Amino acid sequence: MSKPTIVVVGGGAGGLELVTRLGRRLGKKDKADIVLVDRNSTHIWKPLLHEVATGVLDSGLDEISYQAHSAANGYRFQRGTLCDLDRESRQLTLAPIVDDEGNEILPARRLDYDHLVLAVGSVSNDFGTKGVADHCHFLDSPAQAEGFRQALLNTFMRYSTRLEDQDPCITVGIIGAGATGVELAAELHDASRMLKSYGFTALGREHLRVHLIEAAPKVLPALPDRISGAVHKELENLGVKVHVDTRVTMVDERAIHTTDDDAIEIDLGVWAAGIKAPAFLAELGLEVERNNRVKVAATMQSIDDPRIFAFGDCASCPQEDGTVVPPRAQAAHQQAGVLYRNLCAVVDGKPLKEFVFRDRGSLISLAHFDAIGSLMRAASARSLFIEGNLARFFYASLYRMHQRAIHGTVKTAMMVVVDGLNRFLKPRLKLH
Numbered sequence: 001m002s003k004p005t006i007v008v009v010g011g012g013a014g015g016l017e018l019v020t021r022l023g024r025r026l027g028k029k030d031k032a033d034i035v036l037v038d039r040n041s042t043h044i045w046k047p048l049l050h051e052v053a054t055g056v057l058d059s060g061l062d063e064i065s066y067q068a069h070s071a072a073n074g075y076r077f078q079r080g081t082l083c084d085l086d087r088e089s090r091q092l093t094l095a096p097i098v099d100d101e102g103n104e105i106l107p108a109r110r111l112d113y114d115h116l117v118l119a120v121g122s123v124s125n126d127f128g129t130k131g132v133a134d135h136c137h138f139l140d141s142p143a144q145a146e147g148f149r150q151a152l153l154n155t156f157m158r159y160s161t162r163l164e165d166q167d168p169c170i171t172v173g174i175i176g177a178g179a180t181g182v183e184l185a186a187e188l189h190d191a192s193r194m195l196k197s198y199g200f201t202a203l204g205r206e207h208l209r210v211h212l213i214e215a216a217p218k219v220l221p222a223l224p225d226r227i228s229g230a231v232h233k234e235l236e237n238l239g240v241k242v243h244v245d246t247r248v249t250m251v252d253e254r255a256i257h258t259t260d261d262d263a264i265e266i267d268l269g270v271w272a273a274g275i276k277a278p279a280f281l282a283e284l285g286l287e288v289e290r291n292n293r294v295k296v297a298a299t300m301q302s303i304d305d306p307r308i309f310a311f312g313d314c315a316s317c318p319q320e321d322g323t324v325v326p327p328r329a330q331a332a333h334q335q336a337g338v339l340y341r342n343l344c345a346v347v348d349g350k351p352l353k354e355f356v357f358r359d360r361g362s363l364i365s366l367a368h369f370d371a372i373g374s375l376m377r378a379a380s381a382r383s384l385f386i387e388g389n390l391a392r393f394f395y396a397s398l399y400r401m402h403q404r405a406i407h408g409t410v411k412t413a414m415m416v417v418v419d420g421l422n423r424f425l426k427p428r429l430k431l432h
Contacts, residue, residue, distance in 0.1 A: 004032050004114035006343060007092065009082050011038035011066055013045055014312040014332035015119035017405045019075045021340045027074030032347055034075035035111065037094065041066060041079055044142050045402055046121070047329055050184040052145035054152070054191040055430035056367070059142050061422070064406070073406075080109065082120075085284040087305055090114065115307050115346060117339065118281070118294060122313035122327060125274035125291065131251035132175075136271040139180060148270065149430070152191075155267050156201040170208050173256045173266040175248050176273030177214035178222070182231055183365050184270065185212050185240045190367035194429040210240045211264050213256065215247045215273070222326070223362050226385055230372045231364055238366070248273075275327060277314040289316050298354035300339050309343075311335040317355060325357045333402070334358065363395045371395045 006026075008019050019036045026032035042063040044052070051057035070077040080094030090113050097106040123140045126132040137148040152172075159168040172188060174181045189205050196204040212219065212235065219235070219242060220228045235242055247259045255263040277292035286304050287295045293316040295303050300317060302308040311317065312332035317325040325331050335355055342352045361384075363373030371391035375384045386394065403412045 003030065004347060005035065005112060006032055006115045006117065007035045007037060007111055007113040008117040008119055009037045009092070010119035010121060010312075010314070011036050011040070011043050012119060012121045012312065012332070013047075013329060013402055014121075014336040015117070016043050016064075016066075016069075017333065017336045017402070018117065018119065018340055020069070020073050020406045021336075022343060023070070023074030025340075025344060026347060035078055035113075036066060036070060036075055037078045037080055037082065037092075037111070038066060039079070039081045040141070042142075043069075045399060047179075048399065049139045049142065049145045050180055050187055052142055053137075053139055053148045053184060054187040055149050056187055056191060056428070058426075058430045059146065063142070069406070078109070078111065080106070082280065082284075083108075085116075085286075087285065087308070090116075090307065092116065113307075115309065115343065117343075118308070118310040118314055119312050119332075120278050120281070120314045122275040122277055124271055125276040126271055127274060129248055129250065132248075132271050135251045135253055136175065136269040138271055139184070148268070151268055152188075153195075153200075156192075156195055156203055159207070160201045160203055168203065168207055170203065170268075171211065171264075171266045172209070172268045172270065173211045173213065173264055174270045174272060175213045175251075175256065176271065177212050177216075177219035177242070177244070178272060179220065179364060181212055181214075181270070181272040182219055182235065183367075184272065185210050185235060186238060186366035189238050189240070191429060198427060198429065205239070208239075211243060211256070211266070212240050213243045213246050213248060213258070213264070215245070217245050219244065220364065223364075224374065227362060227364065227372055227374060230387065231366070234366055234370050234372065275313060281314060298356075299342060299352040300335060300355055301352070309339060311339055311355075319357060325355070329398075330360055331357055333405075363391060363398065365392070365395045 008015050019034055022034045027034040042065055044059050044063045048057050052059045066077040082092055083095040084093035091110050094109045096104050096108045098104050124138045138144050155170055159170055174185055188210055192205050192208045195201050218228045219232050248256055249259055250257040251269055255265045257263050279292055281292045281294055282288050286302050294310040296310050296315050296317050297303055300309045300311050313327040338355045345352055361375040365371045372387045373391050
């Protein structure tokens with residue numbers, strides 16, 4: 001009997017954790033052929049993209065090569081973008097890879113699978129708002145985050161030449177006060193302070209205006225009022241202008257327009273107001289929701305095909321109370337663990353388990369200024385509110401947990417030491 005082929009499409013946090021565990025358990029023991037497909041050649045933890053966008057995190061130091069990681073962990077890596085799925089022959093098609101000039105590097109390819117896992121995450125949803133696609137930056141990928149960082153540096157340099165003639169003011173408008181928007185607003189103030197301290201610009205925090213715009217009645221609308229209120233207060237203390245109950249109708253080159261007939265003038269705009277699953281999922285012949293999320297059973301199997309699984313932001317997974325699993329990093333992490341056990345069970349001919357989401361709480365980082373959040377008390381519905389140094393410690397530990405899952409305990413410990421040394425050896429902000 002030939003060994004089964006398990007193909008995982010998407011090397012985000014959940015996808016990479018899954019193939020790492022499957023490769024170590026099944027791939028290295030030759031029980032299954034594990035294949036990871038991703039359009040990029042490297043991985044970086046998506047919750048850190050707001051730090052890449054401000055230069056606080058150098059993506060070149062923290063990104064992981066899929067090719068090198070696969071060789072060490074018992075799976076194969078195929079670079080490409082899923083463009084077609086043939087469920088009858090159990091084959092998927094990868095689109096050709098082209099360079100920046102449009103020259104084909106790799107032709108279209110077909111991959112056979114016995115079991116397919118979709119872990120392609122989510123992208124920004126601009127809800128068709130006029131001008132957003134043309135005039136706003138998005139933070140869905142390292143490339144987009146780097147694009148915003150370069151635009152930010154260029155804006156600071158451009159305004160520095162005006163310092164003697166007038167009192168310049170750089171204005172950034174962030175649409176969406178979820179975790180990404182809130183954390184980016186705080187990081188921008190920290191980055192502006194460090195840019196001045198390194199002599200990159202004569203402008204400081206006093207020359208930066210950040211507008212955070214949210215359509216809901218509060219920032220962080222998905223989180224409890226106590227966290228939302230504390231974050232709102234801290235943002236205002238930093239100087240962030242928070243607009244709640246404010247819906248954006250249009251964005252042009254110089255301003256964000258709202259339903260209040262307000263025009264907030266900006267130099268840079270960022271859209272962080274909503275997410276959806278990638279549009280191509282709706283073209284694969286699987287049943288999806290309006291936001292393109294694949295409908296799955298509690299075992300994370302597609303309701304149309306038991307050989308196809310989906311999890312994370314791109315899947316609509318039901319819960320016993322009638323809700324669906326929220327599109328959060330901790331949910332993807334938990335699902336990766338259950339799906340790992342389920343795929344091992346499939347290979348061994350054992351029954352599958354259903355996924356039950358356990359909310360472990362929420363943490364929000366406000367750069368070096370503060371961190372705020374809550375931790376769930378085991379099975380209890382009550383949560384423990386934390387802030388300050390304790391919250392910062394737990395927030396940092398989330399990334400270390402992700403590193404431990406894909407590198408192991410020893411390598412992660414070494415990375416902690418290296419990161420500590422880099423704080424002394426390298427600038428705290430990427431300036432090039």
